[in-house]
Amino acid sequence: MDRRSFFKKAGAAGAGAVAASALAAPAIAQENPKVNWRLTSSFPKGLDAIFDAATEIATSVSEATDGNFTIQVFAAGEIVPPLQAMDAVATGTVEMAHTCSYYYVGKDPAFALGTAIPFGLNARLTNSWFYQGGGNQLLNEFFAGHGVYALPAGNTGAQMGGWFRKEINTVDDLKGLKMRIAGLTGQVLEKLGVIPQQLAGSDVYPALEKGTIDATEFVGPYDDQKLGFYKVAKYYYYPAWWEGGPTVHAFFNLDKFNNLPKSYQRILNDACALANTNMLAKYDLRNAHALKQLVADGAVLRPFSQEILEASFNAAQELYASIMASNASFKTLYESQQALKRESYLWMQLAEYSFDTFMMLQQRAGKL
Template sequence: MDRRSFIKKAGTAGAGAVAASALAAPAIAQENPKISWRMTSSFPKSLDTIFGGAEDIAKHVSNATGGNFTIQPFAAGEIVPALQAADAVTSGTVEAAHTTSYYFVGKDPTYAIGTAIPFSLNSRLTNAWYYQGNGNTLMNEFFATQGIYGLPAGNTGAQMGGWFRKEINTLDDLKGVKMRIAGLAGQVMSKLGVIPQQIGGADIYPALEKGTIDAAEFVGPYDDLKLGFHKVAKYYYYPGFWEGGPTVHGLFNLEKWSSLPKHYQAALTDACAFANTNMLAKYDMKNPSALKQLVAEGATLRPFSQEILEAAFQVSTGLYADISSSNPSFKKIYDDQTAFKRDAYLWMQLSEYTFDTFMMIQQRSGKL
């Protein structure tokens, strides 16, 4: 091959490479489009545990997509109030929300199962039902009717039963108590004589302080200490039987979710799974020391009586039967969760419960 022929062929090859790179650049851009979403939270920024779940999602999505897919979290009230997060997603005001779906039980009681209903599942079983059972599939069948796609994106673990101005020893003591309580738990407590109030987290303290309400449940020691509830209500009850393992959801506008590239959907799914695990780990780490501090500052711990627990369980079972009789979506999901729960707690009696009980006895006897 002579020199002139070589140069000509090399030039042709070079031009082809340039052309190929020119074609590749737009293709890459199409595969990794610049997308910016807004995510409204139902929680204040001061609660680094639960608001932090939205921040975890945003950080992980950005890192996984090289900064091409960004989500900006906003605290409750910055775009819409805490209890309007789902409506904002459905309407397209925002693309996403980080919230508890039971806040929207007034729209449909099926929303409540998405977070927790009284006497449902603990955190570990909740995750099992969502990830390995039918939970996520069934909830998204319902969410789709609301123009939403949902992913578990946080869990607080079993919550406390709330703060009361007076001691609650019997069922009669509950009558007339104005209590901040969310989801179907409000309807259960109403049947026991409580007057339920649904109030966003940031508004609970002033309501307790002013006497607008007599009691309030929120999450547990770490968050409750930050919000200062022990300063305006002395008695701290347990357990929060209405929230054995409540899920915090990432809710996404269904049309916006469906239009995402598949690898962006995967990145968002993984980000929510991390937020789900990380939130529970935060609470398990931070609640013990916070509980000690609350008691040191005057909080008085009290268990709900067996009488109250048994009455609440009976009322809850009746309520679910009533709702199921007229709401097919609720019945389908509730029946599936109940079937899972029946076998899951049979197993946990042998494993977790036996082991945990033994270790708690060692802790109480000072051997740990």
């Protein structure tokens, strides 16, 4: 079944479709009104694996409505700065945005739980929480207080831990390190002596090159290769314990979304779900090749030591306990994710982990 057919059927189901012959022309027009929206992205066009999710949503929606519902996509900075995308939706400047919830932790730390937190959920568990574990409902109860509604619309999978100008072997090596990193992760690393830096994406490379900062993180091999960080900071660490499965959301102005026909709401829901699946699939496919090329170009892979991981985990738990003591929204969302994590890892270590470990050993032995 092609995408056009799939979304047309999904839209019809969402509207409680009836045979077209039974509807008068005015009724059809009423159920399929002309709607023109603008979407502002937090990402540049050059980072296509992320940016293209927004254009995929727009294409799916247009095809499913025979062009009656159109979404014009704008790259980061074309309408508003990238980290103000959700604000533009809340105020009605645009109807929709494609951005990360954790960009807005300055408003409330609970925003972090919409994307990823240190030692949070992996991509599989993130989707499980959103789609089956009540996460989407809980998160939108929180978002409603900010005038927006959101749907998962992308996931990068576990990210890399970033680029460092020197080796980081112990917790002491982190002390005084100037690293471009923000949000809750910056607060966790600050407990270990890191000096978090908040820089616009365009400023990161020159800051690394000049030594103004010592390290940066972004996404993973496919995007990092495009950004060229390996040329100025050769040590490439893994994993990003702060982003085990980060979600990118489609944000909608709450009133605008609620005023759409139910069929259009359903089409948006299904278009975002497809974009969510496609983004993860793209990164899973492209990261492997990009990683090989980065190593060939001089990147030096290094794992974070167990000492650093343990110290970071403990610092994160201290931070969460402090936030939950005064933030009911964070507490509700965090405890919901923790409950799923505790149960799911019992299962995943039995089946997923043992299967994947065996297959990885076969790959290393050259048997695949």
